[in-house]
Amino acid sequence: MSTEIDLGLGVLDHQLIDSEGRRCGNADDLELEGVREGEPRVVAILTGPAAWRGRGFFGRLAASVVRGDLVRIPWEEVAEIESGVHLRKTARELRLGRGDDRVRRWIEKLPGSSL
Amino acid sequence: MKNVFGIALGILAAIGGFVDIGDIVFNVAAGATFGYQLLWAVVLGVGGIITYAEMCGRVGAVSKTAVFDAVRERLGFGVGFVALLAGELVNLMTLAAEIGGVAIALQLLSGLSYRALLVLAVLVLALVLWLMPFQWIERIFGYCGLALLVFVVAAFKLHPDWGAVAHGFVPSTGSGNGWVYAYFLVGLAGAAMIPYEVYFYSSGAIEEQWGPKDLGLNRANAVIGYSLGGLLSFALMISAGALLLPQGINAELLGTAALVAEAPLGQAGLILALVGILFAVSGAAIDSAFAGAYSVAQFFGWEWGKYRHNAGAPRFTLAWMVMIVLAFLIVVTGVDPIMVTELSVIFSVVALPLTYIPILLVANDRAYMGNYANGVVANILGVFYLVVVLVIAVAAIPLLVLSNMGQG
Amino acid sequence: MRLSELLGLSVHTESGGSLGRVHDVRAELTPRTLKVTGLVVGRLGLLERLGLGAPTSAARLRTRDVIPWKDVLRADRRGVVVRDGAKPR
Numbered sequence: 092m093s094t095e096i097d098l099g100l101g102v103l104d105h106q107l108i109d110s111e112g113r114r115c116g117n118a119d120d121l122e123l124e125g126v127r128e129g130e131p132r133v134v135a136i137l138t139g140p141a142a143w144r145g146r147g148f149f150g151r152l153a154a155s156v157v158r159g160d161l162v163r164i165p166w167e168e169v170a171e172i173e174s175g176v177h178l179r180k181t182a183r184e185l186r187l188g189r190g191d192d193r194v195r196r197w198i199e200k201l202p203g204s205s206l
Numbered sequence: 207m208k209n210v211f212g213i214a215l216g217i218l219a220a221i222g223g224f225v226d227i228g229d230i231v232f233n234v235a236a237g238a239t240f241g242y243q244l245l246w247a248v249v250l251g252v253g254g255i256i257t258y259a260e261m262c263g264r265v266g267a268v269s270k271t272a273v274f275d276a277v278r279e280r281l282g283f284g285v286g287f288v289a290l291l292a293g294e295l296v297n298l299m300t301l302a303a304e305i306g307g308v309a310i311a312l313q314l315l316s317g318l319s320y321r322a323l324l325v326l327a328v329l330v331l332a333l334v335l336w337l338m339p340f341q342w343i344e345r346i347f348g349y350c351g352l353a354l355l356v357f358v359v360a361a362f363k364l365h366p367d368w369g370a371v372a373h374g375f376v377p378s379t380g381s382g383n384g385w386v387y388a389y390f391l392v393g394l395a396g397a398a399m400i401p402y403e404v405y406f407y408s409s410g411a412i413e414e415q416w417g418p419k420d421l422g423l424n425r426a427n428a429v430i431g432y433s434l435g436g437l438l439s440f441a442l443m444i445s446a447g448a449l450l451l452p453q454g455i456n457a458e459l460l461g462t463a464a465l466v467a468e469a470p471l472g473q474a475g476l477i478l479a480l481v482g483i484l485f486a487v488s489g490a491a492i493d494s495a496f497a498g499a500y501s502v503a504q505f506f507g508w509e510w511g512k513y514r515h516n517a518g519a520p521r522f523t524l525a526w527m528v529m530i531v532l533a534f535l536i537v538v539t540g541v542d543p544i545m546v547t548e549l550s551v552i553f554s555v556v557a558l559p560l561t562y563i564p565i566l567l568v569a570n571d572r573a574y575m576g577n578y579a580n581g582v583v584a585n586i587l588g589v590f591y592l593v594v595v596l597v598i599a600v601a602a603i604p605l606l607v608l609s610n611m612g613q614g
Numbered sequence: 615m616r617l618s619e620l621l622g623l624s625v626h627t628e629s630g631g632s633l634g635r636v637h638d639v640r641a642e643l644t645p646r647t648l649k650v651t652g653l654v655v656g657r658l659g660l661l662e663r664l665g666l667g668a669p670t671s672a673a674r675l676r677t678r679d680v681i682p683w684k685d686v687l688r689a690d691r692r693g694v695v696v697r698d699g700a701k702p703r
Contacts, residue, residue, distance in 0.1 A: 097654060098617055099638040101573075104278045104286075106271075106507055117278065117507035121617035123650065126689050131650035133641065137616070138507075145618035146283040153287060166648055174271055174279075174574065191509055194520035204517040206337055 096172065098133070106175040107138060107164075107187065115188035118176055120145050122163070136164040136176065138187065162186050213423055217431040219348030224435025225442075226490030227307035228300070228397035228551040230463055230483060231544055233439050235612065236390045237446025238457040240382060242366070242374030245440060247391045249375060251398025252436035254594060256428050257587040258399070258562055259407045261569040261580065263424035266411025269574035273408040274504035276568040289564065290505045292557045297402050297498040299550035301529055302536040304491035305331070306543025310460045311484040315477075321538060328534045331491055335526055340413040340512040347489030353482030356467050356475055357441035363470035364448035371444055389609035392598045393548065396555035398439070399595070402490075402497035404561060409500040413513050418578065442466075458544060495533075499525035548611060555602040558595040566592060615690075625655050625694045628687065636694060640680050652680040653694065 096102065098121060107116045119142035122135040140159030143150040164185055170177045182188040198204050236244045266272055271279070274293075278286035308331075309323040316323070334343060380387040407428075416424065445466045450457055457463065460483070467479035496512075503510035503522040510522040517523075537543060566588045569580045580588065617639065625633040638654040656679055685700035 093642050093644045095651070096641055096643050096648075097638040098641055098648075098650075099282075099621055100280075102648075103617060104283060106275060106279075114507060114509040119283075123615045123617060123620070126615045126620075129683070129686075131683065131689075133617075133648040133650070143283065145616050149284040149287040150618075153283075167646060169648075172643065174269060188509070191520045194524050195517055198520045198523055199517050201336075201516075203337055205515055206339070 102133075102136075102172060102176065105172075107136070108175040108177050109182040109185065109187065110170070110177075110179055111181055113182050113188065114175075115178075115182035115185075115191075116162075119143055133166050135166055136169070138162050138164065159190070213426045215345070216423060216427050217434070218352065219345050220427045220431025221434045221438070222348040222351030222354070222486065223344065223489045223493070224432055225351065225354055225438050225486045226300075226397070226400070227304050227460075227487045227543075227547050228393075228400060228554075229439050230307070230442060230460070230487070231457075231547045232390065232393040232397045232551065233442035234446040234450075234457045234463045234466065236394055237443040237448075238450035238455060238462075239612075240380055240387060240390065241447040241451045242371045242444060243378060243380045244387070244390055244394055245371065245374035245443060246377045247394040248398060248436060248439045248443065250377075250594065251395035252432060252439070253587070254395065254399045254591040255403060256432045257584070257591050258404050258565055259432060260425055260428035261565055261584060261588065262404045262408035263411045263416070263428060264421060264578060265565070265568055265574065266408040267416035267420050267424055268418055268576065268578045269568075270412060271568075271574065272412055272500060272504055273405055273565055273568070274501045276574065277564040278505055280567055280571065281564060286505055289560045290501055292560055293401055293405065293501050294498055296550065296554045296557045297405075297494050297501065298529060298532055298536070299546065299553055300400060300402055301491055301494040301498065301533040303543060303547040303550045304487050304494060305530075305533050306537045306546055307460060307487040308484060308491060309537070310543060311480055311487060314461050314464060315480050315484070321540075324534065324538055327488075327491075328530055331488065331495070332527065332530055335492060335495065335530075336516060336523075340410070343492055343512075344410070344489075347485050347492065350485035351482055351489055353478045354438050354441075354486055356471065356478035356482060357438060357445050360467045360470045360475060360479075361441045361444040361448065364445055366444055366448040383609070383614040385605060385609035386612055386614045388601065389605040389612050392555055392602050392605055393551050393612070394439075395594070395598060396558065396602070397551045398436070399558060399591075400551065400554045401557055401561040402494040404565060405497040405501055406493045408565075409496070409504075409511070413511055415513070421578070445470075460544065495526045495529045498529040499523075545611075552602050552606050555595075556599050559592070559599050562592055562595050619691065620653075620689065620694075623689070623691075623694050625653070625681075625696060627696055627700065628698045631698075633681075633696070650683055652682045653686065655679055655681050 102118055105118050106114055109115050116138045118136045120137040121133050122137055123131050124134045125131045139161045140154050140157040141161035143154040168179050170179045277289055305327055308327040309320055312323040313320050449466050449469050464476055464479040468476035499522050502525050508521045509519040568574055572579050621636055623636045634656045636653050639650055640652040642649045642651050681696055681700050685697045688695040
């Protein structure tokens with residue numbers, strides 16, 4: 092069972108959502124393989140500030156201001172594509188949303204952080 | 207359970223929450239300068255925010271994506287980034303103006319020092335944002351903002367020339383300095399259509415967990431709630447026109463706005479006016495802080511929303527905290543908050559096209575909206591207001607200069 | 615190769631005729647894979663940049679011309695070259 096989709100319109104820049112429904116970044120770029128061999132396919136989603144470098148002038152500008160690694164999500168981890176890209180594992184397992192984890196550590200110290 | 211009662215409550219909150227410091231400043235100043243001649247400008251602005259708020263609410267309810275999610279998905283990284291920067295700059299200026307307005311209102315009520323009250327305002331706003339659930343915030347500040355209805359009473363008690371008032375609803379070029387008139391026209395329409403409102407409204411739809419079944423509620427909030435909210439703007443201008451213009455009083459202070467309610471209604475009028483201003487402007491401060499946090503979180507794909515709780519959306523929470531601190535730093539320099547208000551409205555006007563164009567695109571996109579995409583009416587209004595917004599965006603800064611910021 | 619490198623590349627035929635630029639990449643999504651099937655090519659006008667001239671259906675597709683990948687001879691940083699007579703469907 093397959094559907095047709097346009098990568099720029101339907102996948103690129105869309106929200107990544109982990110298996111628990113948590114938002115954990117955007118699909119900042121896609122890694123293709125087999126372009127030269129004539130059998131191109133998407134093998135991974137690239138996310139993180141380093142991935143913005145390929146996104147034009149403002150991408151490079153943003154990448155130089157914001158520090159952060161590039162995280163590579165193999166395409167097998169994608170469960171389905173609705174509006175967002177739903178992943179098979181949790182954000183933690185895929186090394187996503189670590190910015191939120193870092194900030195959460197000190198927010199949790201404040202009383203009322205669960206409100 | 208969205209029954210009639212629930213809808214009525216939502217409308218009440220929308221009415222009380224409609225007015226912000228920009229509306230107050232521009233409506234009172236326009237009344238003091240041009241009497242009732244610019245009432246039609248308010249109608250124009252209110253029509254615009256109704257059109258686009260309804261679209262934003264529908265986009266949020268049906269596609270479960272907020273405006274800024276969609277901006278990046280639809281228009282790409284570059285366009286989205288520029289829209290983000292412009293939007294955040296404007297949100298920050300608006301927030302600074304609202305916080306300044308809160309401090310002035312507190313000063314008029316308490317007589318304490320402005321700077322001390324700035325600190326108090328910021329602390330209380332941060333506490334409210336930290337402790338209260340989304341729905342409570344909207345309801346409480348919305349309902350208490352209804353105290354502004356005192357201006358409707360004041361407008362009647364001041365016995366304006368209702369014939370002249372009626373004339374004011376007809377578009378005209380006005381009498382007096384043309385540049386100043388045009389400046390107020392842009393400011394009044396812009397103050398009604400300010401960007402943080404639409405960013406906030408679409409994210410609010412998701413905070414409130416709206417779905418397609420809530421589209422009636424959305425429409426009621428936007429159409430009825432904001433129309434009646436517009437009545438408050440009319441009341442401000444009419445009262446100011448009836449009281450200030452004949453006496454040649456310049457409306458450069460927020461206190462003058464409150465006096466407009468005191469003259470016909472005495473102490474009670476003054477207190478109600480100040481309380482109404484306090485809650486309406488505080489509500490606007492909260493909404494613009496949220497709007498700033500929503501935008502940046504949505505662009506970068508972070509978790510966001512008060513419904514995720516503070517620790518559940520850490521960078522989003524940090525974002526609104528940073529917004530408040532930055533806004534505080536702007537106003538604590540002692541800059542005139544009324545001037546910040548006027549500048550924030552004018553710069554918002556310049557950013558309006560970049561805000562509204564993506565909304566119109568997404569609201570028409572069937573991949574997001576399915577069968578709920580814009581119909582003919584929404585599109586006619588949407589395109590009409592897009593043209594309006596483009597025109598005033600181009601005219602805004604030149605008019606700011608040519609009219610000497612409304613001073614002539 | 616990354617998608618960002620492919621988007622916006624100029625597209626020419628073997629004999630040098632210009633077909634415009636790559637607007638988007640058409641792919642086939644299955645439960646486990648995402649295979650590229652063609653290129654959405656055309657003049658990169660303002661409308662295309664804004665995503666207009668795009669879906670009237672619920673599918674996330676641009677309705678503009680797609681050149682099937684089998685007609686693509688080469689695609690790298692220099693640009694995309696397709697067979698003469700390759701027709702966008």
